[in-house]
Amino acid sequence: MSNYHIKHLEEYWQVYRKSVSHPEHFWEEVAEEHFLWRKRWDKVLEWDFNTPIVKWFQGAQLNITENCLDRHLTTRGDKTALLFEPNDPKEAAQHITYKELHKRVCQFANLLKSQGIRKGDRVCIYLPMIPELPIAMLACARIGAVHSMVFAGFSATALATRINDCDCKMVICSDGSYRGAKTLDLKSIVDEALEECEIASVLVVKRTGNDVQMKSGRDHWIAPLLENISGECPVEIMEAEDPLFILYTSGSTGKPKGMLHTTAGYMVYTAYTFKNVFQYRENDIYWCTADIGWITGHSYIVYGPLCNGATSVMFEGVPSYPNFGRFWDIVDKHKVNQFYTAPTVIRALAKENVSHVTSHDLSSLKVLGTVGEPINEEAWHWYNENVGKKKSPIADTWFQTETGGIMISPIPYSTPTIPTFATLPLPGVQLALMDDNGKEIQGNQVEGKLCIKFPWPSMARTIYGDHNRYRETYFSAYDNMYFTGDGALRDAVGYYRITGRVDDVIIVSGHNLGTAPIEDAINEHPAVAESAIVGYPHDIKGNALYGYVTLKETGADRNQDNLRKEINDLITSRIGPIAKLEVIQFTDGLPKTRSGKIMRRILRKIAHKESDQLGDISTLLNPEVVESVIKGSLA
Ligand code: WT7
Numbered sequence: 001m002s003n004y005h006i007k008h009l010e011e012y013w014q015v016y017r018k019s020v021s022h023p024e025h026f027w028e029e030v031a032e033e034h035f036l037w038r039k040r041w042d043k044v045l046e047w048d049f050n051t052p053i054v055k056w057f058q059g060a061q062l063n064i065t066e067n068c069l070d071r072h073l074t075t076r077g078d079k080t081a082l083l084f085e086p087n088d089p090k091e092a093a094q095h096i097t098y099k100e101l102h103k104r105v106c107q108f109a110n111l112l113k114s115q116g117i118r119k120g121d122r123v124c125i126y127l128p129m130i131p132e133l134p135i136a137m138l139a140c141a142r143i144g145a146v147h148s149m150v151f152a153g154f155s156a157t158a159l160a161t162r163i164n165d166c167d168c169k170m171v172i173c174s175d176g177s178y179r180g181a182k183t184l185d186l187k188s189i190v191d192e193a194l195e196e197c198e199i200a201s202v203l204v205v206k207r208t209g210n211d212v213q214m215k216s217g218r219d220h221w222i223a224p225l226l227e228n229i230s231g232e233c234p235v236e237i238m239e240a241e242d243p244l245f246i247l248y249t250s251g252s253t254g255k256p257k258g259m260l261h262t263t264a265g266y267m268v269y270t271a272y273t274f275k276n277v278f279q280y281r282e283n284d285i286y287w288c289t290a291d292i293g294w295i296t297g298h299s300y301i302v303y304g305p306l307c308n309g310a311t312s313v314m315f316e317g318v319p320s321y322p323n324f325g326r327f328w329d330i331v332d333k334h335k336v337n338q339f340y341t342a343p344t345v346i347r348a349l350a351k352e353n354v355s356h357v358t359s360h361d362l363s364s365l366k367v368l369g370t371v372g373e374p375i376n377e378e379a380w381h382w383y384n385e386n387v388g389k390k391k392s393p394i395a396d397t398w399f400q401t402e403t404g405g406i407m408i409s410p411i412p413y414s415t416p417t418i419p420t421f422a423t424l425p426l427p428g429v430q431l432a433l434m435d436d437n438g439k440e441i442q443g444n445q446v447e448g449k450l451c452i453k454f455p456w457p458s459m460a461r462t463i464y465g466d467h468n469r470y471r472e473t474y475f476s477a478y479d480n481m482y483f484t485g486d487g488a489l490r491d492a493v494g495y496y497r498i499t500g501r502v503d504d505v506i507i508v509s510g511h512n513l514g515t516a517p518i519e520d521a522i523n524e525h526p527a528v529a530e531s532a533i534v535g536y537p538h539d540i541k542g543n544a545l546y547g548y549v550t551l552k553e554t555g556a557d558r559n560q561d562n563l564r565k566e567i568n569d570l571i572t573s574r575i576g577p578i579a580k581l582e583v584i585q586f587t588d589g590l591p592k593t594r595s596g597k598i599m600r601r602i603l604r605k606i607a608h609k610e611s612d613q614l615g616d617i618s619t620l621l622n623p624e625v626v627e628s629v630i631k632g633s634l635a
């Protein structure tokens with residue numbers, strides 16, 4: 001039996017039991033089976049959740065790009081590594097082989113070195129979904145630089161905050177990006193952000209050809225610099241726990257958290273989970289529709305698939321362009337075998353005429369996946385019937401930026417699936433449900449706060465520059481446990497269903513948004529006294545944002561629609577369009593506790609049209625406000 005590729009349920013349970021009874025031995029076997037190590041580890045694991053400190057495979061030396069690229073050159077050199085499908089269906093797809101990808105990564109790595117980038121330096125990548133994005137990432141990893149990717153939908157302010165937080169030396173961006181019929185001007189966003197940052201060099205990929213300002217001495221077009229540059233670049237030998245990348249996620253304060261991931265554990269875990277969750281076989285064509293700017297793209301477009309020598313599709317465009325059949329057109333055209341997307345996309349496509357799906361041959365599909373938020377029953381059935389034709393199992397995969405890789409998921413063709421259940425923990429993942437008294441809830445048919453009680457190789461090791469916040473956020477709610485921020489239930493057979501966030505994070509269209517940074521943005525408006533954001537159910541986005549805004553006396557008679565627009569413009573400029581409010585209700589005041597804390601629970605009930613279930617509000621500081629908020633409700 002091989003631990004590395006699980007093929008039936010009995011095998012899953014055997015591997016799972018082994019992984020729990022002897023975790024170190026289990027991960028050691030996985031690490032031995034598949035990877036290229038420059039030096040073997042001395043110690044599999046050292047950990048203490050109180051400090052917290054977690055170190056995997058100490059003493060080992062490796063380079064992740066050697067595992068993603070060099071290792072495949074003799075056996076898979078001419079196999080397609082990245083299959084790039086452009087935004088415009090008339091533009092030819094690009095099949096980038098392992099040989100070619102290796103060469104382009106080496107050239108890019110040499111370019112970074114020539115610009116003074118060294119091991120340990122942070123490099124910000126702000127690129128759309130074009131081949132240069134994974135190439136830049138891998139080039140950083142090859143020379144030991146730490147990439148910090150910022151999704152190219154974030155605003156200039158958000159970008160500047162992230163560049164400064166981890167002290168990036170360089171920014172890699174493009175002139176613009178294509179999104180369906182639109183062209184976005186990315187370089188001018190970077191220029192605006194850099195007014196707040198000290199950055200010596202900016203490398204610019206030409207994609208759209210739109211007019212951009214190039215600041216002399218600072219900004220360089222990439223293409224001419226790559227001419228005549230060597231396609232060989234020796235790897236930097238990395239220690240197991242050397243940083244690989246930083247990726248920001250929102251939190252309960254205005255400041256985003258730079259989750260730091262390290263090298264060996266992340267590689268082993270993402271490669272292992274990719275193989276098992278997607279049941280990838282040689283010559284399969286695998287497609288994950290996420291943006292590489294999110295953790296899903298890092299782990300399951302780039303590192304996990306390439307470590308397995310897979311063919312990974314990357315798509316530049318959007319599901320609605322040139323029409324709502326685009327995804328199925330791509331599946332048909334490239335004969336995609338594994339397809340991985342988000343529930344919000346499924347819901348949006350399910351609203352359109354089903355002929356967009358049925359007019360394409362989807363018979364190549366073997367495995368379907370979803371990620372990012374709970375998938376509702378209706379969307380699950382639509383996906384199962386129309387896309388999978390009831391023959392492709394759906395892997396509802398639960399994970400987080402912090403976990404690095406998938407933690408809960410069925411093993412397709414092994415684990416029987418049930419709609420809305422992410423089902424079982426993957427081998428090595430030890431879950432716990434906790435009650436409000438801090439006790440673990442035993443047995444089945446129970447519900448609680450989802451925690452993880454043993455380290456796994458791809459967990460984030462810290463929040464960049466703020467280890468204290470890392471401990472406070474994840475390890476202080478429960479003794480000796482990693483707290484996920486999610487609620488979950490365990491059914492009669494032990495399957496898990498994620499019930500949603502139990503903290504101040506709201507998942508909108510699969511994007512993790514903290515209420516605090518959005519409220520900070522709103523409160524910057526001169527007419528605003530204070531504000532509170534809650535989530536409410538939305539049929540495509542899963543959740544949408546409902547904002548309660550109290551105006552200062554002086555601004556009270558201003559035109560409310562104009563104000564709404566100004567507030568949303570402010571949010572767009574501070575965070576990005578993904579954080580815009582669906583509904584804005586102007587209020588006379590917000591319900592507060594006697595200590596002055598806004599009672600979001602009450603506001604949430606009102607936005608959910610459950611104002612008849614508020615319970616006792618007499619202990620509030622200002623119970624009279626509640627009635628007027630209910631009266632003005634736009635829910
Ligand atoms: C949060 C993490 C991990 C990929 C993208 C999101 C929610 C994620 C599921 C799922 C129910 C899910 C959780 C989690 N989530 N996958 N299959 N079922 N909820 O990464 O931005 O770090 O968000 O997304 O609430 O905590 P992220």
